Amino acid sequence: MSPTSHAATSPALDVQRVREDFPVLHQQVNGQPLAYLDNAATSQKPRVVIEALRTFYEHDNANVHRGVHMLSQRATDAYEAAREKVRAFIGAASADEIVFVRGATEGINLVAQSWGRANVRAGDEVVITHMEHHANIVPWQLLCEAVGARLRVVPIDDRGELVLDALGDLLNDRTRLVAFPHTSNALGTVNPSAEIIRRVRAFNPTIRILVDGCQAVQHTAVDVAALDCDFFVFSGHKVFGPTGIGVLWGREELLAAMPPWQGGGDMIDRVTFEKSTWADLPNKFEAGTPHIAGAIGLGVAIDYVHDLGLDRIAAREHELLEAATARLQAIEGLRLIGTAREKVAVLSFVVDGIHPHDIGTILDMRGVAVRVGHHCAQPVMQHFGIPATVRASLAFYNTTEEIDRLADGVAKAISMFR
Amino acid sequence: MTETIDEAQKNIVADFAGFTDWEDRYAHIIRLGKQHPDIPDEFKIETFRVKGCQSTVHLHARFEDGRVHYRASSDAMIVQGLIALLLRVYSGRTAEEILRTPPDFIHALGLTENLTMGRQNGLKAMIEQIKLYAMAFHAMSHSPSAN
Numbered sequence: 001m002s003p004t005s006h007a008a009t010s011p012a013l014d015v016q017r018v019r020e021d022f023p024v025l026h027q028q029v030n031g032q033p034l035a036y037l038d039n040a041a042t043s044q045k046p047r048v049v050i051e052a053l054r055t056f057y058e059h060d061n062a063n064v065h066r067g068v069h070m071l072s073q074r075a076t077d078a079y080e081a082a083r084e085k086v087r088a089f090i091g092a093a094s095a096d097e098i099v100f101v102r103g104a105t106e107g108i109n110l111v112a113q114s115w116g117r118a119n120v121r122a123g124d125e126v127v128i129t130h131m132e133h134h135a136n137i138v139p140w141q142l143l144c145e146a147v148g149a150r151l152r153v154v155p156i157d158d159r160g161e162l163v164l165d166a167l168g169d170l171l172n173d174r175t176r177l178v179a180f181p182h183t184s185n186a187l188g189t190v191n192p193s194a195e196i197i198r199r200v201r202a203f204n205p206t207i208r209i210l211v212d213g214c215q216a217v218q219h220t221a222v223d224v225a226a227l228d229c230d231f232f233v234f235s236g237h238k239v240f241g242p243t244g245i246g247v248l249w250g251r252e253e254l255l256a257a258m259p260p261w262q263g264g265g266d267m268i269d270r271v272t273f274e275k276s277t278w279a280d281l282p283n284k285f286e287a288g289t290p291h292i293a294g295a296i297g298l299g300v301a302i303d304y305v306h307d308l309g310l311d312r313i314a315a316r317e318h319e320l321l322e323a324a325t326a327r328l329q330a331i332e333g334l335r336l337i338g339t340a341r342e343k344v345a346v347l348s349f350v351v352d353g354i355h356p357h358d359i360g361t362i363l364d365m366r367g368v369a370v371r372v373g374h375h376c377a378q379p380v381m382q383h384f385g386i387p388a389t390v391r392a393s394l395a396f397y398n399t400t401e402e403i404d405r406l407a408d409g410v411a412k413a414i415s416m417f418r
Numbered sequence: 419m420t421e422t423i424d425e426a427q428k429n430i431v432a433d434f435a436g437f438t439d440w441e442d443r444y445a446h447i448i449r450l451g452k453q454h455p456d457i458p459d460e461f462k463i464e465t466f467r468v469k470g471c472q473s474t475v476h477l478h479a480r481f482e483d484g485r486v487h488y489r490a491s492s493d494a495m496i497v498q499g500l501i502a503l504l505l506r507v508y509s510g511r512t513a514e515e516i517l518r519t520p521p522d523f524i525h526a527l528g529l530t531e532n533l534t535m536g537r538q539n540g541l542k543a544m545i546e547q548i549k550l551y552a553m554a555f556h557a558m559s560h561s562p563s564a565n
């Protein structure tokens with residue numbers, strides 16, 4: 001079953017009906033209806049996900065993999081069923097390749113500390129990009145500092161696209177890993193992942209490739225087998241699932257060869273004071289009691305996305321992106337930061353002479369929730385020579401009226417600060 | 419400056435009592451921000467940056483004639499306006515006055531809750547920094563070795 005099984009001709013999303021699925025959207029903020037335009041930071045949760053958490057705690061709560069009793073069996077079954085849903089969602093070969101983690105951040109740190117410490121030596125190189133979220137910079141920096149390796153960076157251009165030709169110059173016989181975001185959280189740029197991976201593979205098939213899928217899986221179908229990467233991470237909370245749960249996928253043979261990262265219960269085979277042996281995948285990487293309810297909630301979120309259809313979601317979000325781009329571009333003095341040819345519905349912008357923080361405050365007074373700041377991507381801000389942007393990031397449940405309120409709010413702010 | 423620290427707070431509360439909606443209140447804060455002089459460039463350095471503000475805020479304090487004189491500014495206009503209000507209350511006062519005076523006037527500004535709590539705009543961090551300077555000058559001027 002592929003996540004894109006809906007025909008491209010399936011009817012468009014009924015937005016008003018879909019909005020009913022999200023309880024949090026129906027509230028007033030500062031006396032105005034909430035317009036939630038901060039979906040890249042975290043997405044809202046459909047009622048089925050909220051209910052799944054509640055049902056688990058009300059009926060099935062028990063620890064997993066540890067008991068003979070009925071509840072423990074039910075909890076284990078539900079937890080493992082969620083793993084299988086994740087497997088199908090990203091096209092992994094085996095559920096053993098799906099490691100539940102806290103989020104993308106933990107997934108990347110796991111790879112950097114486990115795979116990295118075992119495979120990256122002094123003088124080796126790790127390649128990342130200039131559009132990285134800090135979560136895909138700092139873990140590699142820590143690794144490089146610890147082992148004496150070097151971090152190299154693929155530059156971006158003024159549209160916010162990767163300068164792909166520079167990649168060739170950065171690869172050499174010391175390159176051990178290339179990590180990049182499928183989609184940028186600060187710019188909305190959708191990178192040509194398949195092309196990047198093809199180039200790295202062509203240069204040297206033993207270079208490992210990690211794709212940060214945090215801003216991808218909620219917008220588009222991802223198939224890790226077709227992508228041909230080695231590691232893929234995403235966070236449940238950005239794909240309408242709970243916070244505190246995320247996924248690391250890795251090729252089975254790589255995960256099998258990697259040493260455990262954290263030690264504890266659930267990840268061992270036998271423990272003596274002389275030596276412990278490790279459990280099989282994926283338990284080797286899931287020390288301690290996992291976020292059982294979170295994993296189950298993520299499974300339900302994946303079902304929800306699947307039922308809506310990622311192709312319909314993408315079509316809807318593309319409409320919203322075009323509408324929002326047109327409305328914002330018409331505002332004098334407003335500059336969009338991130339104008340890549342392939343984009344998701346993320347609109348970062350600055351306005352001449354007005355601090356993003358001031359715009360965000362006025363929008364908040366009008367019930368419009370946006371993010372203001374560097375979006376955990378300070379190198380992106382440095383590239384554009386700005387301290388921060390206002391960022392509106394849209395989801396399929398946003399409406400054109402909300403986009404109008406965003407644009408009107410920005411215009412209002414300009415009139416107040418000028 | 420002729421108003422006392424307590425009068426300053428009272429007068430600010432009275433000023434804001436005249437506004438009926440958020441737009442008027444913010445417009446007034448923005449007006450104050452625009453009039454507020456920027457801190458001299460020599461103080462726009464890391465040493466004087468107030469951490470915990472999302473916008474960039476610099477705060478400098480000088481102890482003279484038994485009073486603490488603050489200078490501060492921000493690159494965001496609303497924060498700049500809040501700074502103008504904070505300095506009207508706290509600058510040019512004795513350390514004792516500063517330390518015994520909580521910023522009660524903030525609640526009268528009619529800011530949204532998240533602005534009042536000051537996490538977002540750094541109000542809380544600025545007030546803490548103002549008090550820290552006062553505490554340091556207070557300790558200095560009361561230590562036996564002070565001249």
Ligand SMILES: Cc1ncc(COP(=O)(O)O)c(C=O)c1O
Binds near residue numbers: 105106181183214
């Ligand atoms: C591209 C990207 N990578 C990584 C992360 C980190 O995700 P989390 O904080 O859920 O671990 C984010 C979250 O903002 C992101 O957008």
